[in-house]
Amino acid sequence: xxxxxxxxxxxxxxxxAVARRxxxxxxxxxxxxxxxxxxxxxxxxxxxxxxxxxxxxxxAADLTVPEEAQRVRDETGRRYGRVDVLxxxxxxxxxxxxxxxxxxxxxxxxxxxxxxxxxxxVLTAVLLTEALGDLLQEPGxxxxxxxxxxxxxxxxxxxxxxAKAALHPFAYDMAGRLGPHGATVNAVAPGYIEQTDxxxxxxxxxxxxxxxxxxxxxxxxxxxxxxxxxxxLASPGAQHVTGQIVQVNGGARYGN
Ligand SMILES: NC(=O)c1ccc[n+]([C@@H]2O[C@H](COP(=O)([O-])OP(=O)(O)OC[C@H]3O[C@@H](n4cnc5c(N)ncnc54)[C@H](OP(=O)(O)O)[C@@H]3O)[C@@H](O)[C@H]2O)c1
Numbered sequence: 244x245x246x247x248x249x250x251x252x253x254x255x256x257x258x259x260a261v262a263r264r265x266x267x268x269x270x271x272x273x274x275x276x277x278x279x280x281x282x283x284x285x286x287x288x289x290x291x292x293x294x295x296x297x298x299x300x301x302x303a304a305d306l307t308v309p310e311e312a313q314r315v316r317d318e319t320g321r322r323y324g325r326v327d328v329l330x331x332x333x334x335x336x337x338x339x340x341x342x343x344x345x346x347x348x349x350x351x352x353x354x355x356x357x358x359x360x361x362x363x364x365v366l367t368a369v370l371l372t373e374a375l376g377d378l379l380q381e382p383g384x385x386x387x388x389x390x391x392x393x394x395x396x397x398x399x400x401x402x403x404x405x406a407k408a409a410l411h412p413f414a415y416d417m418a419g420r421l422g423p424h425g426a427t428v429n430a431v432a433p434g435y436i437e438q439t440d441x442x443x444x445x446x447x448x449x450x451x452x453x454x455x456x457x458x459x460x461x462x463x464x465x466x467x468x469x470x471x472x473x474x475x476l477a478s479p480g481a482q483h484v485t486g487q488i489v490q491v492n493g494g495a496r497y498g499n
Pocket of ligand 1: 251253255256275307317332333334367389391433439441470
């Protein structure tokens with residue numbers, strides 16, 4: 244039977260690849276993000292993809308806002324009546340919108356950057372998971388969070404890294420809450436992944452070479468690399484894997 248899969252940040256990058264992977268199985272995928280036009284374009288491109296046979300639908304919502312997360316819950320209940328897989332992929336790094344790794348001017352700037360990264364990476368996942376919580380209390384349900392290698396080795400000011408690290412105890416606690424119902428909760432922590440909007444054109448060739456040099460595979464990661472891991476964590480074969488952080492980084496060593 245086709246599963247219902249909710250992918251936050253599903254209009255671009257990793258989320259879009261995750262959506263494609265599930266829709267290739269014939270699953271019914273809901274893409275959630277703030278920009279309606281981006282979601283619509285992604286849904287149309289996926290529907291035109293020869294590998295995709297599942298239904299793709301969209302819902303625009305800012306998941307940092309409790310009422311918006313509640314609206315996703317209400318719409319999901321009305322449209323599908325169930326959620327089999329929740330992929331909390333929405334996020335981004337506010338450090339990149341200032342000069343990479345630099346603290347913005349004054350304490351007010353510091354507070355803004357930390358709050359912004361907390362909102363984008365923690366609240367989006369927490370609010371959507373809590374909003375959909377009752378639908379996830381069933382055997383076979385899956386929640387996957389998207390963390391980052393930054394959670395292990397910092398991100399410049401620490402604000403993005405700390406926000407991603409906060410997802411790990413959330414995954415542990417949610418795994419404890421949903422485990423008795425037969426559901427699992429895990430996180431994937433990607434290293435450097437190309438073909439996304441994450442760096443907003445700020446990646447230099449020198450830094451790119453350095454990041455590739457930190458891997459043992461000698462290549463960049465792709466959204467499909469992450470999507471395959473998310474798909475596996477959501478598979479029946481991974482039913483005894485829960486409360487784990489799975490790193491997808493080509494063996495990039497910490498702290499390099
Ligand atoms: N690329 C990498 O190297 C890398 C490495 C490690 C971890 N990650 C993580 O992977 C995840 C996906 O990022 P990506 O690399 O694919 O970059 P991306 O293309 O920029 O994707 C981020 C997505 O999140 C959505 N989003 C952001 N804030 C949101 C909000 N408040 N409400 C709803 N949706 C929101 C964005 O859509 P809207 O702007 O339309 O809302 C966008 O589709 C992120 O959590 C990121 O931190 C990325």
